[in-house]
Amino acid sequence: MSIVKLSFPGTWRTLVYLFALCGTALLVHLVRSVGTAKILRSIQQIGWGMLAVVAVGGCTFVVRSLAWRYTLGREYRHLPAQTLFRVYVAGEAMGLLFFGGLAVADTTRVLMLRGAVPMPSLCDAVDLGILTSLFQQSRGPRR
Numbered sequence: 001m002s003i004v005k006l007s008f009p010g011t012w013r014t015l016v017y018l019f020a021l022c023g024t025a026l027l028v029h030l031v032r033s034v035g036t037a038k039i040l041r042s043i044q045q046i047g048w049g050m051l052a053v054v055a056v057g058g059c060t061f062v063v064r065s066l067a068w069r070y071t072l073g074r075e076y077r078h079l080p081a082q083t084l085f086r087v088y089v090a091g092e093a094m095g096l097l098f099f100g101g102l103a104v105a106d107t108t109r110v111l112m113l114r115g116a117v118p119m120p121s122l123c124d125a126v127d128l129g130i131l132t133s134l135f136q137q138s139r140g141p142r143r
Helices: 010-034 036-046 047-073 083-098 100-112 121-140
Strands: none
Touching: 010 036, 036 047, 047 083, 047 121, 083 100, 100 121
């Protein structure tokens, strides 16, 4: 089994560059339409609180990708945590970008890791992640 390679050959590479170009164009359009001065004022108004929000969100991704690493089983702990973090974040991005949410995110993760981990182990890890999410959501808000 080979370690996951996050390189995209041929047509996929073209799509990656196309999405990056579209994202950059959207960002430039947004900054021009809102105005740099207004964005800077908003950042000053929010202050360090925004950094805390981004840090907590990042920690959530780190914890979930490490938890996902442990659900794969002991024999796959050789997979670098950084690689699994990148796979997890890529799956989340695909789930948010396309209709289908969790199904698209998990499918993306499985496809990215299929060369490094056998399909039954991947499916078990995905199933456990889905069950954990469903349990967490079924608890509802605390009162």
